[in-house]
Amino acid sequence: MSQQHEHGGHGGDGTMGVHGMLLFGEETLYLSHLPMFQSPHNFQVILEVRLDDAAREVLRADPLTNADGRHTFEPAEFHIADLDPTGGGPVRSPLKGVIFQGHFERGGRAIARAVAEVRSVVHFEELDLTVNHAENQELTYLCFGRTGQLHLAHRITASPDFDQVLTARLVPGTVTDQAGRPVGQDVTRESNQAVRSHSRAAATLRRPGWFPKRLPRGPSSRPAGQKASTGSVSRSRWAGSCTSNWASLAPADRFTGPSRR
Secondary structure: OOHHHOEOOOOOOOOEEOOOEEEEEOOOEEEEEOOOOOOOOOEEEEEEEEEOHHHHHHHHHOHHHHOOOOEEEEEOOEEHHHHOOOOOOOOOEOEEEEEEEEOOOOOOEEEEEEEEEEEEEEEEEEOOOOOEOOOOOOOEEEEEEEOOEEEEEEOOOOEOOOOOEEEEEEOOOOOEOOOOOEOOOOHHHHHHHHHOOOOEEEEEEEEEEEOOOOOOOOOOOOOOOOEOOOOOOOOOEEEEEEEOOEEEEEEOOOOOOOOOO
16 A cells, blocks of 8 residues: 555555554444564554444344454555654554454455444554564553453563453452552442552453464464463462553462453
8 A cells, every 4th residue: 555545654665565453442433453573564563543434334243243253454565664653754644444353364255345433543663573482471461451451462572472352341349559548449440540549459251352372473373373272371360569660460360260251
């Protein structure tokens, strides 16, 4: 797709490509770039988007949407650096492409052409291809979302690493502010305030989410991806603390049981 057809663009030399993305969310929709440890796909990017009405209706009518099925978005070629909010120009919008049931490179079925308006850039980070993953690195997730719809995205650092997006619900009675005071019983209303204020909470995983085991490095492959099974997420409830929208998570041992769908 040529630049003259789009608004925005920073002239991101070397980052042109088909940058496939996971499409998720309910009332508020998000796109999460499917990264690789190889240029030009070495970027972790999460966008809040609005689809055109026709594409949104097709997505709502798709049985997989209500069954926690996976959808991906294959945009036309573009410079992914054009989504960098610090790049010195307007963020590229809209993105035009096709929505797929399943993975667009692993036998997924095209269900709609779509125009995705970029409403905000939740996260943008270039992955350093020259460093290795540190031993004993803390498991860190980005907290984001709207009232009643909290998402957690694993922060990708260095190879080897994995890409994972989860949808969660904060557990009533577990949310506290920075001073340790209870935030309130109506967690759905308080969740946005809680995850932005150095808070602590326990969360129930509502969807196993997108969970490729490892991000690929080679030029001939892309993340195959799979839904995490009950065995992949050993507990359905996690405890953690959030600082500047980043969460450090650990299993909440007082809770047991299988992952909830």
